[in-house]
Amino acid sequence: MNRRKFFQLILSNIAAGIFINRELLAHSDKSKKTQNFDHNNKDALIIVDVQNDFCPGGSLAVKDGDKIISNINDIQKYFDLIMLTQDWHPIDHSSFSSNNPGKELFSLKDMPYGKQVIWPPHCVIGTYGAEFHETLNTDSAKMIIRKGFRKNIDSYSGFFENDRETHTGLAGVLKNLNIKRVFIAGLALDFCVHYTAVDSAKLGFETFVIKEATLPVDLENSVEKTFNSFKKYKINYGSISEFI
Numbered sequence: 001m002n003r004r005k006f007f008q009l010i011l012s013n014i015a016a017g018i019f020i021n022r023e024l025l026a027h028s029d030k031s032k033k034t035q036n037f038d039h040n041n042k043d044a045l046i047i048v049d050v051q052n053d054f055c056p057g058g059s060l061a062v063k064d065g066d067k068i069i070s071n072i073n074d075i076q077k078y079f080d081l082i083m084l085t086q087d088w089h090p091i092d093h094s095s096f097s098s099n100n101p102g103k104e105l106f107s108l109k110d111m112p113y114g115k116q117v118i119w120p121p122h123c124v125i126g127t128y129g130a131e132f133h134e135t136l137n138t139d140s141a142k143m144i145i146r147k148g149f150r151k152n153i154d155s156y157s158g159f160f161e162n163d164r165e166t167h168t169g170l171a172g173v174l175k176n177l178n179i180k181r182v183f184i185a186g187l188a189l190d191f192c193v194h195y196t197a198v199d200s201a202k203l204g205f206e207t208f209v210i211k212e213a214t215l216p217v218d219l220e221n222s223v224e225k226t227f228n229s230f231k232k233y234k235i236n237y238g239s240i241s242e243f244i
């Protein structure tokens, strides 16, 4: 073999090698994508109320609420459909202590739809407190569901206002997209995450609350109540690695 033929042979082998590697890579990419697509297609991640007022420094802060945000960002990679909920109250909201003079913070008052906790003013429309925490990755979210913007109804669940009848629209979106499994993260475990999870289960979605991506505000026996509800409605509570 002369030098020229020898180099031609080397070059064609290199080219063949590149081609084969590309083919293999393309094939493995494709199978990976197909697998993820099938799995992601029926799952949704709902990130509940990761807003400044629910984080340290906010008016209704969950202790260490900001420390779970990196976990919330990490788990987003498992989902194609990511939705955010955002507590969004007018300044004259009927649940605020500022609009209930003489009532103690965190006491209960009667509303036409049942008992309502008196909260410090929080997540007021258009304020810094209502904004998502700056470390939350919101780029992949497909939709933001705002709740609690009616003066006379509070809203904990991402699905219904507290009258349990007024829809936020979230259920319709998930049903239309043929979602089967709903994963929930965010703040606070014992209120908005709790009620969102219960409604999700009642609506027929297989429901998961991600342990490392939520924390409670912990008022009286609210955490105990939450875990009792999870048991009652067969809501899975655990690490993402147990479910995906």
Ligand SMILES: [Zn+2]
Pocket: 087, 088, 089, 122, 123, 148, 155
């Ligand atoms: Zn609120």
